Amino acid sequence: MRSGTVAVIGKANAGKSTLVNAMVGEKVAIVSPKPQTTRDRIMGILNRSDRQIVFVDTPGIYRSRNALGDLMLRTTETTSRDVDALLFVHDGHAGVREDDIALMLKYQSLGVPMLVAYNKTDIMPAERVPEDAKRLYEGGVEAAVYAVSARRRRNLGKLEDALAAMLPEGEPLFPEDVISDRSERFMIAELMREKILLGYDEEIPHGVAIVVNTFEKRENGTYAVDLDVICEKKNHKAILIGKQGSAIKETATHARVAMEKFLGAKVYLTVYVKVRADWRDKASLIKEFGYRPDDP
Ligand SMILES: Nc1nc2c(ncn2[C@@H]2O[C@H](COP(=O)(O)OP(=O)(O)OP(=O)(O)O)[C@@H](O)[C@H]2O)c(=O)[nH]1
Ligand SMILES: [Mg+2]
Structure with missing residues (x-):
């Protein structure tokens, strides 16, 4: 049995909560087209006979303008240090900019195993995916990049298998019928x-x-x-x-x-x-x- 925690991180509005809901198969986190939808860390738990993946959805990275925003950023920072793996969600539709690469490098440097979910492939030309992935690698990103669509549930099985392989062998962290840590x-x-x-x-x-x-x-x-x-x-x-x-x-x-x-x-x-x-x-x-x- 593989079991462990995966922090789901990335810029605001990248589709982190949509992805967590899609992987868990139930709505555990709210979703909206506006950035800064998620304010708290929320666990969404995927249970299978051979794996338990505890996703920790986090507030998206965004320029903070107040004390609440500071708190949200701190939540994401501390969560990322305290998990078995990181899933960096990138909004592929928005393109790859220097600051995207810089952010991935920052999280990569924590030394926690990391994967990139290149999301929203349903609303962009397919040929852009390999071009963008190449830019990430040339920029120094070492994590494997999985092209997915959280909304259309595309390619999520492969991503799930890759995440499970990064988790330690051990007993489940939560009972099998639990899908969230929230009331x-x-x-x-x-x-x-x-x-x-x-x-x-x-x-x-x-x-x-x-x-x-x-x-x-x-x-x-x-x-x-x-x-x-x-x-x-x-x-x-x-x-x-x-x-x-x-x-x-x-x-x-x-x-x-x-x-x-x-x-x-x-x-x-x-x-x-x-x-x-x-x-x-x-x-x-x-x-x-x-x-x-x-x-x-
Ligand atoms: N077309 C498309 N839209 C998506 C996909 N995934 C998420 N979205 C949309 O992107 C918007 C943001 O989704 P969220 O899941 O709330 O994004 P988030 O990263 O959790 O955002 P914050 O909580 O603000 O950091 C919503 O309008 C989603 O419907 C996708 O795969 N394809
Ligand atoms: Mg969210």
Whole structure:
């Protein structure tokens, strides 16, 4: 039995969370077209009779502009040092730039075995893949490059086999029926954040945190969920709510449907929008809203 941990790292929006979900076969991490979707490390666990691969999804590498961003980058840094292997996800569609190579070299230098997943091959000309791979090798990247499409689940079997071969022999780290280290409560908050990422322009979702006040399973099997959408500014609150509450109502409906799918039961969802000025630069509020990635 091969078993171990694989940190999934790379620039923001490269498709790390999409790839982890595709490999695990279940949605363990939210996905959106906006960079900085993932804020925390999230384990997604792939179980087979001969292997257990514990993927650790991480916040994408992005220029930080606040204390939350700093924390996210630190999370990725510390996670990368403490795993059996690294899977560097590259957005092939965006091309290969000097800073991509520099980033790969930086992680390669940690001395942890590394593979590159060259992602999004479904939306680019096939002939570019070998050209780009050559540029990476000429730039000093030593890791094997796997051309994949996380969205179309292309070439993932080969990548999985290559990752498993990098892991130590040993007992599984988690029971076989576990697919994530995160609670249902966490996922509920994340699904709300995902729908906000999808529904509003960038500056709004990046300043949003979700606080779940109530997450309760009732006797009849339904769930009661009561949550706060925290934003940074008064005018953001107005945009989030929309005319006569229309915007937040629509977003909450999308979120409720996603929560019902995830929990397999009916959900009664209540949402309030609140302002906590510039919380992303206030350590105590960052912590209060659940971002404590430095904790074990
Ligand atoms: N066409 C295509 N799009 C993809 C693929 N993989 C991911 N995407 C899209 O890329 C966007 C970003 O995906 P995520 O999985 O959220 O990316 P991420 O690397 O986790 O991003 P952060 O959490 O912000 O660092 C989403 O719109 C995905 O649907 C792929 O293989 N092909
Ligand atoms: Mg992500």
